[in-house]
Amino acid sequence: QQPVQSPQAVILREGEDAVINCSSSKALYSVHWYRQKHGEAPVFLMILLKGGEQKGHEKISASFNEKKQQSSLYLTASQLSYSGTYFCGGGGATNKLIFGTGTLLAVQP
Amino acid sequence: NAGVTQTPKFRILKIGQSMTLQCTQDMNHNYMYWYRQDPGMGLKLIYYSVGAGITDKGEVPNGYNVSRSTTEDFPLRLELAAPSQTSVYFCACRTSQETQYFGPGTRLLVL
Structure with a gap:
């Protein structure tokens, strides 16, 4: 069963913040975050390998709560270039990565 | 260094026909994956490989x-x-740090 993301879609104005959540019913050993722009392939953002780990990439950061099987992606001071669909990916005990349901983010001027 | 390449970029098939989607990577990674993405949906894993x-x-x-x-x-x-099976098909390979790099995709339309 794939991880569930919330919200399904969000519209922001430039400079606003957003949080995207990812929740899994199965045990997660790692959480991956990807961004996909329309008509393009997904692009890697970051990976969190340990419970409680937080990582940052410019104004995009993420946290991973291993006990709750949840991860959150934080986008601060959003830019037009942040628009796209964000996917979390749950890494389990196997070599497979199961992607979440996706969150469409639209940043408007 | 081209990364992950996929061919063809687009194909129309008739029901019952067969085809092979090609995926090649030049990064020497062992792990490779095939995903499909239906319109407006997420990525579903079809098959994967941990090595030759x-x-x-x-x-x-x-x-x-x-x-x-x-x-x-x-x-x-x-x-x-x-x-x-009408969908966009993505091939990906995985680094030792578990990052997945995706190819540009193959758009397949079955009529």
């Missing part, structure tokens, strides 16, 4: 076959195309 000669099923393997004779190539075979 080793493949395994993902979430939605029915109607597809794969082979992995070399580290570089991971072709996906559709034997009897059905309209339900």
